[in-house]
Amino acid sequence: MNMFTTPQPIMRGAALAAKKIVIVDDYEESCKLLAEILSSTYDCSYTSDSQSALNLINQTRPDLILLDYKMPGVMGVDVCRMVRESETTKNTPIIFVSGAATIDERIKAFETGADDFISKPFHVKELILRIKARLSDKEPEVTSEISAANLKMNLLSRQVFVDGEEVNLTPKQFDILKLLVAAKNNLVTREKCLTEIWGDTEVTSRNVDSQINYLKRKIQKFHGRIVAVPSLGYRLESQE
Structure with missing residues (x-):
């Protein structure tokens, strides 16, 4: 698919203080599905154009990114690498959500800086639990x-x-x-x-x-x- 999609905010039912999630997937229906699943709890924005992903991420400053691996033009690992190289986003959790990835592709994702990898098709409850795990407040460190x-x-x-x-x-x-x-x-x-x-x-x-x-x-x-x-x-x- 070679199309540009304007980043879309999905905030139905989300509280004002809801944590923000950016979804990047070249298939717009996948973006919409993920946003619908998560919008009751999180403030979701998405784009199906990987070349605009970094602009959306920098503009939104999300608490977590859901990222497809295989995309035309700019691959998911390239987006991940750029996020990790930026001082403002380098610690943002990144979960790859992608179909039929090989073990080498999964390893490449983690080497680039991914925090987690979920294969399609996925169970909705598993996705939500993994997101919660990455967004959950950490126990205070005993020492700084x-x-x-x-x-x-x-x-x-x-x-x-x-x-x-x-x-x-x-x-x-x-x-x-x-x-x-x-x-x-x-x-x-x-x-x-x-x-x-x-x-x-x-x-x-x-x-x-x-x-x-x-x-x-x-x-x-x-x-x-x-x-x-x-x-x-x-x-x-x-x-x-």
Whole structure:
């Protein structure tokens, strides 16, 4: 489908303080269906033109984005990457809602910065529960900052600094590093990463390994190292 659709707001029944969701899918009927399902609880806007998606997201500043993977022109992973590269939207939860995706496509989505992936056809209750999980208020952190040697993590602003210089991490990389720093010098299993960061999303330990490799390159100035524990997981060793 090669058509431009003006971003459409759907707010029937939504409270003034309702959290905002942007829906991006090249099939307009899918956009309308998702908006109808969610509009009683959320303030929904949508577009079926992927090239206008970023403008809608920047204009709306949504609390969550529902994104199709396979779209003509600008693919869903490209939209995801641009969202993650923007300072104002880099922490916005992104859930891919797409049909018949291969495991490689799913992994690509997560590597690009997706928080979740739901395959079509989906059960409405599952979609709503996954959205609620991503939008739910987190428990207050016991502390606002954790550190290891010359690496510091601000848990409120979700910023990472090595020798005082900010390191740009994706949300998944930040969460993995947080687990490693919190368990400093102790094992963090791949299973723990998968459970606490990806939940029940169908990904494999290969995805954890991939994110760890990216993470190592980004914190090269850290006075320590991330060590692989064969067949189990990883350990962050800090030179205090």
